Amino acid sequence: MGTVVEEMNTIDILDTAQYVVDKDGKQTAVLLDLASWHALRRLLEELAEDTNLGELMAAVEDDEKLDSEAARVAYQAYLKEATG
Numbered sequence: 001m002g003t004v005v006e007e008m009n010t011i012d013i014l015d016t017a018q019y020v021v022d023k024d025g026k027q028t029a030v031l032l033d034l035a036s037w038h039a040l041r042r043l044l045e046e047l048a049e050d051t052n053l054g055e056l057m058a059a060v061e062d063d064e065k066l067d068s069e070a071a072r073v074a075y076q077a078y079l080k081e082a083t084g
Contacts, residue, residue, distance in 0.1 A: 017031070
């Protein structure tokens with residue numbers, strides 16, 4: 001059950017907001033249509049992924065760095081061990 005999510009930016013999403021007001025006219029809640037809700041969730045998930053990636057990159061910042069040839073050799077050794 002896939003949902004097609006329209007590309008919306010934060011301003012587009014906020015522009016669709018409808019406010020629920022109490023008897024005194026005080027705003028008490030916000031309503032979003034489903035397309036805006038799905039777009040907001042997608043944006044928040046992307047933000048979380050970006051944060052997680054940044055944390056992972058920081059965690060390995062001081063790890064050993066390999067040049068391309070050393071990385072190729074290490075990867076071939078890994079493949080050989082994994083399949084051998």
